[in-house]
Amino acid sequence: MPRTILITDDDPSIRKVLSLGLGRLGYDIHVATNGQEAIDMLAAGSIQPDCVLLDIRMPVLSGREALPRIREQFPLTPVIMLTAYSDLSTGLEAMKNGAFDYLVKPSRMEHIAETVAKAIRYHDVVAEKFEMDKRNEEYRLSLEATMQSKTMELKETYERLKVANLQTVQALAETIEAKDQYTQGHCERVRSISVRLARELGLPREQFEPLEFAALLHDIGKIGIPERILNKVGPLDAEELEVIKMHPLIGAQILSSVEFFAPAINGVRHHHERWDGKGYPDGVSGEDIDPLARIITLADTFDAMAQSRPYRSALPMETVLAEIRAQSGRQFSPLVVKAFFDAEIYADYDSLAKS
Ligand SMILES: [Fe+2]
Incomplete structure (x- = not known):
């Protein structure tokens, strides 16, 4: 022109x-x-x-x-x-x-x-530059609005029941998945796998409920990430990656609005931290990572590898297991990896994935 x-x-x-x-x-x-x-x-x-x-x-x-x-x-x-x-x-x-x-x-x-x-x-x-500033500002405003409405939703549910129960949290988790057909059932599988890992690890009884909430809502912060980035086929550029990396923080922020979720907050915030400290958003390592997050991160990664994604089909189970073993002490807590293999959590994965 x-x-x-x-x-x-x-x-x-x-x-x-x-x-x-x-x-x-x-x-x-x-x-x-x-x-x-x-x-x-x-x-x-x-x-x-x-x-x-x-x-x-x-x-x-x-x-x-x-x-x-x-x-x-x-x-x-x-x-x-x-x-x-x-x-x-x-x-x-x-x-x-x-x-x-x-x-x-x-x-x-x-x-x-x-x-x-x-x-x-x-x-x-x-x-x-003007267009970029405008886009950033629009994004910031829409993020604030989405977070506010999600926070209200959480508060209302909580106020109504005076207690957040598993069912309402499951319903909430499904609203996140609605944005992405490829993650359907993912949150529920992450919850179920996390619970089995926790049993094997002997997690104290009172931590099971927060674990289930954090596992179901681990990606709730993704409601604040633009869909064009979330569903992009192919590699993300540096800027898009930075945006994606905000989702654990956004999620923690949303949960912090309801007192009841307090024990689950760090499970969400830390679910992309790595045992070797190379994760995000805080870059914490080892025992400094929230114990619930150490479990959720393995369950999350395992399910993601075992399922098809827009850019690749599901990996064969041997490859998935080899990768989890290789990441012991790197991405994952060695104890959690041990629990994963001791309990043979992968053994009936197919029935879990279909249910
Ligand atoms: Fe995530």
Whole structure:
């Protein structure tokens, strides 16, 4: 698409020279005869110029008067002032007031073209940064809104029952999975595998309930991650990875709104920590990792490897088991890996996956 330039000058001969010269370079040229006409054209939205050329002396509305109004309403559009030699100081003053540059008339066409090209390049950089800031801000706002509504939902459920029971938490976990067909049943399987690991490990009775809640809700923070990233097929770029890595923190934040979930919070927060300290979000290692999270992380990884994902099919069970063994003391607590093999938790995985 050709780039658009709006030429604003009351002198028809200058409009003609500039239109021809820049038009020949492939620009889409529009003209206005004074500042007011230029502002009206911009406000009507019929053109979105990548650059505005603005004469300083014009009837109706001069360039000097039009500049601040254009800057205010279209801050991303670069404005190049056109000035007669005697107006040089006015040109400099205009730059102080936000003009991108100024051209002294008459200028060589080469010099004009160069200045226009520079302005458009600058515009592209500024516009891109603006778009990125806008996207980040939109994301931040939508994240806040989602978290608030999830928090309310949790609080309401809790208030109604005065106790959060397994069923309501299961229902909540299903709302997370609804976003992603590939993880259907995942939370429930992670819960079931975690409970069996906990039995083998001899986890104290009172920790079973928090374990089940944390296992079911371990990925609740994903409601705050944009779906385009969550369901992306193929590798994520660095920025997307950083966003994904926020989900344990978002999840912990949501659970912290209900007192009842307090014992489960770190189980969620730490479910991507690694025994060797190379995990996220806190980078804690070994015994500093929440004991519930040490169990959940193995159950989560095991189920993820044993199931199909958008980008790969399920791994053969021998490969999955070899990987879990290899990750003992690296990704996983050696004790939890031992419990996994002692209890032969993989043995009836197929029936678990189908149920
Ligand atoms: Fe996760």
